[in-house]
Amino acid sequence: MTTELGTGIDRRQRSADSELRRRAQAVVPNGMYGHQNMNALPAIPQFIARSRGARLWDVDGNEYVDLMCSWGPVILGHDDPVVEQAAEEQRRRGDCLNGPAPILVELAEELVRTVENADWAMFAKNGTDATTMCCTIARAETKRDLILVAEGAYHGAAPWCTPFPAGVTAADRANLLHYRYNDVDSLRAAVGERAADVAAVIVSPFRHDAGFDQELADPTFARDVRAFCDEIGAALILDDVRAGFRLNHGGSWDALGVYPDLTPWSKAIANGYPLAAVTGTDRYRDAAGGIFVTGSFWMGAVAMAAGLATLGELARRGAVAHMRDVGHQLRSGVLDAASRWGFDVHYTGPAQMPNLLFSNDVDHELSIAFSAEAQARGVYVHPKHNWFVSAATTPDDLDMALTGLEGAFAGLRARHPSTTR
C-alpha cells in the first residue's frame, strides 16, 4: 500500500512479516484467528519482534509508537522495569505451584483496598473467564437464568458471548436478553414480564463495540441501570475488562457514583502478564465460593506479582491522569489534522481509549487506508478497534504519533483527493 502513495515517505520493508504469514498459513487455520485476525490487513505488520516503553518494532525492524498497547494490556508501557523486577523476583521462587503463593492473598487484599465496592477477589486468565464467572456467580446467588446484554456489546469469545456465531448453538444464547446501550427503557422492554427470572445485567463502562463510534455512558442511564437491578433483585455486572484501570484507578463508574455488584477485570491489570480477576460484594461472596471454576494456571504467581506491582505503580505515578492528559493532546492533534486535510472524522470515546472513524466510510475503506498510512509513518493504530494510550507515553512519543498521524491524513488526501469533509 505504501508503495502507491507517492507522498515521499519511505517504503517500509515487510519481507520477514510476509514470510512468517506464509508459514503461518500452513500451520494455523486462516493464518491467524480471533482479534489478531482482524489485524491481518496487508498494511499492518502481523508479527512483532520486540517492544519497550511506548515503542515497538516489527519483525522487519520498523519502529512504531504504540497506540494499541497490545490491545489494552500494556498500561505502564512495554517492559516496565518495576513490573518486570517484581515478576522476576516471584519467578525465582516459583510460578505454577501445587497451590497458590502468598502473592495471591496480597493481590486480593490490594484489589479490595483499591476497588471501592470490592469485598473479595478471585483470579483467572482470560477476560472471558471473568465475565463468564460473573454470570455464573449471579445465577448461583439469584437462582435465576437470564442475563441482559447490550446489543453488539463485546463481553468475550466463549460460545455465549462471541460476536461471530460459527459453531455456536441456540442453547448457548437461550438465556440472553438484549437491550440498547444508554437506553433504560429498552432494558425494561427486554425484560417485560420476566423480571423475576433475571440474574444479571452486564454493561460496559462505555459503549466500545469495535467498528462503531464509541459512546460514553449517560450518567442517568448508569444510575437507572443500578436502580433497575436493585428493583428486580438482579446483579449489576460492570464489564471493566477493557477499560479497567485506564479510566480510573478503581471502578470505571466510580466517577458517576454507580457501583456494580460484580466486576470482571483483565487486560491492563498486570501490564501484559496473563491475569484476570473478579471482584464482588459480600452479597455475592457465598455464591462465588460455591461455584466451581478453575484452570491449571490460575494460581500462576508471576502474573499476580506483576499485577500487584502494576496496581502500585499506576497509583504512585498518577497514571490515569497522565494517560488522560496524553489522550486529550492526541485528540486535539488528530482533530486539528483531520480538519486541516479536510476529513470529517468521528473521534469518540474516552481520551485514553479513542476510536477514529470516518464519515460515510463504506466498509471502513478510509479508516483502513488511514491506518495503513499511519503504520507506514511509524504509528501503530487500528482501523476499527479503539486505540489505547499507555502511561509510558513521553512528549517525544506523542510528537512522533502526532507527526505520523498528520502525515497519514496528508497521505490519505493524496490518495483520495475527492473525499468530502
Added chain:
Amino acid sequence: MTTELGTGIDRRQRSADSELRRRAQAVVPNGMYGHQNMNALPAIPQFIARSRGARLWDVDGNEYVDLMCSWGPVILGHDDPVVEQAAEEQRRRGDCLNGPAPILVELAEELVRTVENADWAMFAKNGTDATTMCCTIARAETKRDLILVAEGAYHGAAPWCTPFPAGVTAADRANLLHYRYNDVDSLRAAVGERAADVAAVIVSPFRHDAGFDQELADPTFARDVRAFCDEIGAALILDDVRAGFRLNHGGSWDALGVYPDLTPWSKAIANGYPLAAVTGTDRYRDAAGGIFVTGSFWMGAVAMAAGLATLGELARRGAVAHMRDVGHQLRSGVLDAASRWGFDVHYTGPAQMPNLLFSNDVDHELSIAFSAEAQARGVYVHPKHNWFVSAATTPDDLDMALTGLEGAFAGLRARHPSTTR
C-alpha cells in the same frame, strides 16, 4: 493431624500457612476456589513458597518431594534451566505484543511435526479454552449441535462442563449426551435416533475422574469410538489436556493406532507457563479458521517460547520413558508398602499418573489420612486426584518418596490398627 500420630515423626510447622489461610478467608470467597479448594485440607499446605526440580517448599519452610507437579503442568521439573532460558530470551524481546511473535509459527510447526494427526494448531490459555474450542470447531464443521461426553468425565470448568452445577443453567447442558467410558454400546444407546445431530464425541485418553479408580482405555473401545465417529460423521475429540506429553510424545492414543480429529492440549505443554493448544486435521481447518475465539494474552510469546523448549527437551531427554520408569518403581514401592502394612489399596491408571485409593474407604477418610501422613513426611500427594510424575525425578527423589510413603502407611496403621486388608 500430624501432632496426634505419635509415630515419632516431626511435627511440621504450619503457622505461616495458617496465617495466610486466615487472611485469604477475608478477601477470597471460601478462602480458595476450584481445584485448589479441593486442596484445602488442614494437613496439606495451601500456600507454596518455592520449588526446584522435583522438590518444593511450603511457606513454613517444609520440603517435599513433588508427586503432584502443580497438578500436571510441571513435566520437566520446576524451574527447568533450558525452559527458563528460552522464556527469558523471549521475555527480553517481548511477551504480550500487538500481534504474535515469530515463536507462534515455530511452535505451531513443531506441534504439527510432533503430533501425528495434526495439520494445524491454535493457541489459548486454559485447558477449558481448548476443549471448548474443539466442540465449537466440530459444531461449525458438522453444522450439528450435540456433543457426547462420558459420565463423570472432567473436560474443564466452563458452565457446559464444570463438575459442580452451581450457577449452571439447563441450557448450558442442553446439547450434551452421556455415555459410559469404555462402553461403546452406551455410546450408541445415548445417540439413539439422533446420530445425524452429533457434532463430536469427546473422550479422555484414560478414565481419570477425580475420586474414583482410574481406568485405562480398552483398545477395542478406542477403535470402536473412532469407527463410530466415522460412521456418523462426527468429530472425535481426544481430551489430552491432562495426559498429553506424559503418556506419549504426541497423542496419547498413538500407541493404540487411534487418531482423533481434534485434540485439546494444555497443562504440561509449556512446563508450567500458561498455554493451551488445539491441534486438528485438515478436514476441520476451515471450520477452525471460521470460529471467533480469542483472548488478550493468547499471543503471549513467553509461554510459547517455553512450550517450544519443553517439547524439544521432552524429546531430547526421553522424558516419557523416564517418567514411565519412575512411575513403575513408584507403583511397586507403594504396592509393597501397602501390603506390608496390611492395606487393601487401588493403585490405578498409567504409571506416570497413578491414583491411590483405599478399599471400603467411606468419604475418602483413609486416603485423606494417608495423604496427611505423607505430607508430614515430606511427600506431596493428593488424597483423591491422580498424582503426576515429572521427568526431573532423581533416584534420591524417588527414595525420599518411597521412604515417606512407607512411613505414611506405617503412620496410618498406627492410627487405624483395625482396618482390614
